[in-house]
Amino acid sequence: MPEKLIRACCIAVAISGSLSFAADHQIVQKDRSFSQSEITIKPGDKITFQNSDDVTHNVFSLTPGMEFDLRRQAPGASSTVPFDKEGTAEVRCSIHPKMKVLVTVKK
Amino acid sequence: MKRLTLAQRMYLTLVPLACMGLIISVITARSLRDNATPLIRAQKLKELALTSLSLLITQDDATKTMMLDPDNPTSNMRKIKAYDENQKVIQNIKALSQSREVRNTIDQMSELDAKVLRDIDTSVLEAMGDGKTDKARQLYFGTYEVQRAKYEAYIHRLVEISEGEAKTATAHLKSSNAISLRNILGSLLAGLLIVTACLAYFAKAITKRMYSVVSRLNQEHMAAQDSTALITKASRSLSEGVSSTSTAIQQIDSSVLTFAFRLKKNDDHAIAARASSAKAVQNADHASEAISRLVEATREAQRSSDEVLSIIKVMNEISFKTNLLALNASIEAARAGVAGAGFAVVADEVRNLARSSADAAQQTADLVQASVQKTKQGHQISEYAAQALADTISEAHLIHGVIDEIASNSRLQNENIKEITDSLTYIGSIGQKSAHEAEKTHQVAETLRNRSHTVEEIVEELVALVGTSA
Numbered sequence: 001m002p003e004k005l006i007r008a009c010c011i012a013v014a015i016s017g018s019l020s021f022a023a024d025h026q027i028v029q030k031d032r033s034f035s036q037s038e039i040t041i042k043p044g045d046k047i048t049f050q051n052s053d054d055v056t057h058n059v060f061s062l063t064p065g066m067e068f069d070l071r072r073q074a075p076g077a078s079s080t081v082p083f084d085k086e087g088t089a090e091v092r093c094s095i096h097p098k099m100k101v102l103v104t105v106k107k
Numbered sequence: 108m109k110r111l112t113l114a115q116r117m118y119l120t121l122v123p124l125a126c127m128g129l130i131i132s133v134i135t136a137r138s139l140r141d142n143a144t145p146l147i148r149a150q151k152l153k154e155l156a157l158t159s160l161s162l163l164i165t166q167d168d169a170t171k172t173m174m175l176d177p178d179n180p181t182s183n184m185r186k187i188k189a190y191d192e193n194q195k196v197i198q199n200i201k202a203l204s205q206s207r208e209v210r211n212t213i214d215q216m217s218e219l220d221a222k223v224l225r226d227i228d229t230s231v232l233e234a235m236g237d238g239k240t241d242k243a244r245q246l247y248f249g250t251y252e253v254q255r256a257k258y259e260a261y262i263h264r265l266v267e268i269s270e271g272e273a274k275t276a277t278a279h280l281k282s283s284n285a286i287s288l289r290n291i292l293g294s295l296l297a298g299l300l301i302v303t304a305c306l307a308y309f310a311k312a313i314t315k316r317m318y319s320v321v322s323r324l325n326q327e328h329m330a331a332q333d334s335t336a337l338i339t340k341a342s343r344s345l346s347e348g349v350s351s352t353s354t355a356i357q358q359i360d361s362s363v364l365t366f367a368f369r370l371k372k373n374d375d376h377a378i379a380a381r382a383s384s385a386k387a388v389q390n391a392d393h394a395s396e397a398i399s400r401l402v403e404a405t406r407e408a409q410r411s412s413d414e415v416l417s418i419i420k421v422m423n424e425i426s427f428k429t430n431l432l433a434l435n436a437s438i439e440a441a442r443a444g445v446a447g448a449g450f451a452v453v454a455d456e457v458r459n460l461a462r463s464s465a466d467a468a469q470q471t472a473d474l475v476q477a478s479v480q481k482t483k484q485g486h487q488i489s490e491y492a493a494q495a496l497a498d499t500i501s502e503a504h505l506i507h508g509v510i511d512e513i514a515s516n517s518r519l520q521n522e523n524i525k526e527i528t529d530s531l532t533y534i535g536s537i538g539q540k541s542a543h544e545a546e547k548t549h550q551v552a553e554t555l556r557n558r559s560h561t562v563e564e565i566v567e568e569l570v571a572l573v574g575t576s577a
Contacts, residue, residue, distance in 0.1 A: 032229065056236035062184050072177075072236050094173075094183030095232040097190040098225070 024080070027101060028052050029059070029073075029093070038102040043084055047103065050078040056095065063089040066105075113312055120305050124298070131294050135287060142283035145276035152203055153269035159196045160262045165189040167255065170231065174243060177235050200265065209268055216261040224258055227251045317573045325566050328559070335559050339552040346545040353538040360531045367524040374517035381514050384507040391500040398493040405486035412479040419472040426465035433458030 022044040028035040030052045041047065049059050051073045059079070060069040066089035070079045083089070083105045093099040111119070169186035172179060201213045227250050234243035433454045440451030 055233045058183065058236060060183065072238075092184075092187050094187065095236045096229055097187050 022046065024048060026050055029057050029099070032096045033099055034091075034101040036101060038104065040104040040106065041083060042107060043086055043105055044082070045105070046080050046082045048078050048080045049073070051075055057099075058094040059091060060094060061089045061091045061103075063087065066103075113309070113316065117305075117309055120309075121302075124301060124305070128294075128298055131298075135291055135294070138287050138290075139284070142280050142287060146273060146280050148203060148205070149269050149273035149276050152200060152209065153266055153273065155196050155200045155203070156262050156265035156269060159193055159200070159265075160259065162189045162193040162196065163255070163259065163262065166193070166228075170228070170247065173232070173235060174240060174247070177238075177240075206268065206272065209265065212261055212264050212268065216258060219254065219258055219261070224251070224254045227254060314573050317569070321566065321569045321573055324569070328562050328566050331562070332556075332559050335552065335555050339549070339556060342545060342549040342552045346542065346549055349538060349542045349545045353535065353542060356531060356535050356538055360528070360535065363524060363527055363531060367521070367528065370517065370520055370524060374514065374521060377510060377514035377517045381507065381510045384503065384510050388500065388503045388507050391496065391503050395493065395496050395500055398489060398496050402486060402489040402493055405482055405489055409479060409482045409486060412475050412482055415475045416472060416479070419468045419475060422468040423465055423472070426461045426468055429461035430458050430465065433461055 023041065024046045025039060025041055026048045027039065028050045032053065032055065039047070049070060051057050052075075054075050056075065057073045058069075058071060059073060061067055065085050066083065066087055068081050070081070073079060083103060086105050086107065089103045089105070091101045091103055166186050166189045169182045169189065172182040173186070176182065197213060197217065201210065204210055204213070227246060231243045231246045231251055234240070234246060436454030436457065437451050440447030440449075440454055443450065
């Protein structure tokens with residue numbers, strides 16, 4: 001029985017070493033701007049947009065193939081967006097035109 | 108030093124002129140472009156200012172739409188795009204402008220947008236985002252539009268500045284263009300005069316040479332026409348000659364066939380004559396042998412006659428001695444008297460017999476002598492005949508050899524005649540080909556004559572083009 005458990009653990013470790021899991025990234029909205037102006041992730045990764053501001057935001061992207069709209073995001077709220085396709089999405093806030101972040105998805 | 112051709116002289120003259128014209132054109136174009144640059148810049152400035160105004164109106168329109176429908180993402184994006192475009196336009200105006208007044212206005216616009224207008228706009232949008240539509244409307248129509256009017260006034264100011272610059276640039280362009288036009292016209296006129304002079308010179312030179320060439324061409328054409336006529340005549344004569352030759356060859360062929368037939372008969376005769384002469388030679392050889400034997404026989408007969416003569420001589424001696432004995436006997440008988448009378452008679456008789464024997468021997472000797480004489484003559488005749496026959500045989504051998512050679516030559520002649528007949532057949536086929544070629548030559552000569560007429564027309568056209576004298 002202990003031998004089987006050890007063998008299963010070894011197999012699990014080997015599989016986890018050979019596979020790559022999807023990563024979760026975070027972009028914070030603070031003082032009417034994004035925490036970074038650009039970010040590069042891999043296909044399948046997710047980005048959580050965290051509104052740490054004291055005003056409402058409306059994060060969205062109309063880049064073809066990578067469209068999303070988080071609608072009105074109240075202070076303290078957060079939303080997660082998956083990025084499966086490769087490309088570069090321009091993410092903006094409809095309330096604050098100066099806010100812009102470029103999300104590049106590539107392998 | 109090698110003389111330059113006309114084309115080389117043209118190139119050496121016109122290429123520098125063309126280069127000079129090209130340089131003048133480039134300088135003129137650059138000058139015209141430089142003249143127009145201030146006006147273009149002013150027009151561009153006005154266009155960008157109006158674009159900025161249009162984008163400002165688009166942003167306002169999008170904001171109003173968002174106030175009516177806050178969840179419409181298209182309006183959001185339209186406003187964002189208009190905002191981004193306007194920022195680019197403002198940057199372009201700043202980069203384009205060389206006027207301090209424009210730059211000051213742009214700086215004032217940017218300051219108003221960054222410090223006032225954008226904050227109010229953000230507040231309006233945030234109020235809408237928070238669902239406070241009334242507050243948003245109050246901010247927009249109460250505060251934002253006042254500041255927006257100032258912003259719009261700056262844009263109008265930019266338009267006015269651009270129009271003023273355009274007016275100044277237009278006046279400058281007119282005066283500059285007038286100067287440029289004068290320079291262009293002067294250059295064109297000078298170039299036109301130089302090119303016209305060059306062209307006139309080269310046209311005169313070309314015409315002079317063309318006239319010389321056309322004159323020579325005309326002379327050569329006349330000579331070619333004469334040659335063509337001669338070729339036509341010669342080809343006709345050739346055709347007729349070939350036809351006559353063909354007829355003659357046919358006649359020769361017929362004659363040769365007849366000659367061959369006769370030669371064949373001669374050959375047959377020669378073969379027969381060779382056989383006959385061979386037989387004659389053989390017969391002559393036989394006759395020669397017979398004559399030889401005849402000569403030998405006459406020689407033997409002569410020898411026998413000589414022996415007979417010797418015997419007759421002996422007989423004569425015997426008769427003489429017998430007669431002498433009879434005479435002695437008669438004398439002795441006479442001396443004996445009567446007793447010897449009978450003996451005397453016998454002695455007389457013996458003497459008579461001796462006389463008769465001597466006569467007979469003499470007659471025989473005469474006959475033998477005559478026979479010997481005839482035998483000698485016969486021997487001489489036979490020797491002469493043998494010599495004549497030997498000559499005849501020699502001649503017959505010679506004739507046989509000649510006839511044999513004639514027969515051989517006749518056979519060779521037959522073979523030669525066959526070769527001649529084959530050659531005549533070949534010549535006949537060549538004659539037919541030659542007749543065909545002569546006919547083609549005649550047709551070519553006719554074509555050449557027609558072409559010559561065409562060349563004559565071309566020469567007349569060239570003469571009309573270059574005139575009768577340079």
